[in-house]
Amino acid sequence: MxxxxxxxxxxxxxxxxxxxxxxxxxxxxxxxxxxxxxxxxxxxxxxxxxxxxxxxxxxxxxxxxxxxxxxxxxxxxxxxxxxxANWDNDDVAEIFALRAMLEGHAAARAARRMTPGQLAELKFCNAAIEAAVAQPQPDIARFLAENRRFHDLILSASGSARLATMLAGLVEQAIVRRTATRYDQADLVRSAHEHGQLIQAFAAHDEDWARAVMTAHIRRALHAFQDASRSK
Amino acid sequence: MxxxxxxxxxxxxxxxxxxxxxxxxxxxxxxxxxxxxxxxxxxxxxxxxxxxxxxxxxxxxxxxxxxxxxxxxxxxxxxxxxxxANWDNDDVAEIFALRAMLEGHAAARAARRMTPGQLAELKFCNAAIEAAVAQPQPDIARFLAENRRFHDLILSASGSARLATMLAGLVEQAIVRRTATRYDQADLVRSAHEHGQLIQAFAAHDEDWARAVMTAHIRRALHAFQDASRSK
DNA sequence: GAAGACGCTAATGTATACAAAAATGCGCAC
DNA sequence: GTGCGCATTTTTGTATACATTAGCGTCTTC
The missing domain is CATH 1.10.10.10 (Winged helix-like DNA-binding domain superfamily/Winged helix DNA-binding domain)
Structure with a gap:
């Protein structure tokens, strides 16, 4: 590590x-x-x-x-x-709560504006994620990079510079902390699956669906992180 | 103006x-x-x-x-x-949407943590707001200053530095634009009334109530602003 | 022996001088 | 007459030197 x-x-x-x-x-x-x-x-x-x-x-x-x-x-x-700076557990929870809200909002906006090209990119990106996590020894670095890219694509599809800058810091901070913990393969597979749901919501241009899936996606990540921290 | x-x-x-x-x-x-x-x-x-x-x-x-x-x-x-920078109508709508989410979140956190002292400050502050808007010729400058203070008090009661810095920019930007429009006295009175509801929610330490009132408060402000812009 | 004040040290805040890059306008060629 | 390219000029990026202020240790005094 x-x-x-x-x-x-x-x-x-x-x-x-x-x-x-x-x-x-x-x-x-x-x-x-x-x-x-x-x-x-x-x-x-x-x-x-x-x-x-x-x-x-x-x-x-x-x-x-x-x-x-x-x-x-x-x-x-x-x-x-x-x-x-010193982030305590409350800080981490707060970061994830803000991410859930803001990325949920970004997903809703993205669902409204998603173009076929962007959708294809997301599918391609998630295929890479699935490939990285399907193996018995998941490729963590690859997963982190492609996962980052997946979320960035959504952010850019949302078309709000304000959201992008606000989230930039939050995403980094959370990812860092996660990098420090051990990943459970089941979590990675679940994550890829949730991305698949997001893609469906985008394809249907369903704002509420996209927002809900994204919110759930991030809140699950919070709890996966907390569990990993406790058992570490 | x-x-x-x-x-x-x-x-x-x-x-x-x-x-x-x-x-x-x-x-x-x-x-x-x-x-x-x-x-x-x-x-x-x-x-x-x-x-x-x-x-x-x-x-x-x-x-x-x-x-x-x-x-x-x-x-x-x-x-x-x-x-x-040039903020178009979409930008303004986006700013208010983000404010509604983030200040709603701040209000929920504040409801959980509100101390009697902070509550008293909020009541005092809103009394000043009511005094400023009750007159036939409302004291706009006073209203803006006290309104700002009211929201800042809630932000500080929420106890999240992250929220505070994120909102700082958004609040300023929105207030500026509002300053440029003419205020309708009825809007000001309505605003003070909503603050009263917020105080009730804080007194009851009811997170969901506080969040809902704050969200509504800001979304009403958005539409008041848009109406004022159109008729200007 | 403890507490407070003074002076020193080290770090940040500010100004200026220099380097690099970009915009603009001019001239030349086609 | 128009379009392209080069040179000039303006503007930003970086380095360094100077001013100011906070920290901190020591020395003195009670």
């Missing part, structure tokens, strides 16, 4: 370092440090130290930190210093 | 300039320019020009602009330049 987290981090950093802007790289790399657990909750995020790590000046690091602060990856001490 | 908007702007700017940080002042002032309509949609937001206006250097202006961009007050051209 430590290995998968750290490889995920270096992969993200490598992808970002390929000719992206300095602030973008700083953002990706610092977030990676937090998500991989290299910087545990409460750790101070000092601008100069981070600038050295990323290899840029303080200016882009500052921009990255402001963004991370807005997305609740970092929080401020009374004196105005930034530290890695 | 133009007068009220511009006085609101200068008041905000003055409040901010009183010993606040440069980035904070820049944020408040630039947002003021956008909200007052001094910078109409599509107007380029050039860093150096804004730095001159605010009287600080480009660095804090940049931070302010990133924040405004994250809150959808500004959007980027393909080339990466910032311009004042």
């Amino acid at each position: 430590a290995a998968s987290a750290s490889s995920a981090r270096s992969a993200a950093a490598a992808a970002a370092s390929a000719s992206a802007s300095a602030s973008e790289r700083a953002y990706a790399e610092i977030r990676g440090l937090i998500l991989a657990g290299d910087a545990s909750p409460g750790t101070p995020l000092r601008e100069e130290a981070l600038a050295d790590i990323v290899g840029v000046s303080r200016t882009p690091v500052r921009e990255a930190l402001r963004r991370l602060e807005a997305e609740h990856y970092a929080s401020r001490t009374p004196g105005g210093r930034l530290v890695v | 133009a007068a009220s908007a511009s006085s609101a702007r200068s008041a905000a700017a003055a409040a901010a300039s009183a010993s606040a940080s440069a980035s904070e002042r820049a944020y408040a002032e630039i947002r003021g320019l956008i909200l007052a309509g001094d910078a109409s949609p599509g107007t380029p937001l050039r860093e150096e020009a804004l730095a001159d206006i605010v009287g600080v250097s480009r660095t804090p202006v940049r931070e302010a602009l990133r924040r405004l961009e994250a809150e959808h007050y500004a959007s980027r051209t393909p080339g990466g330049r910032l311009v004042v």
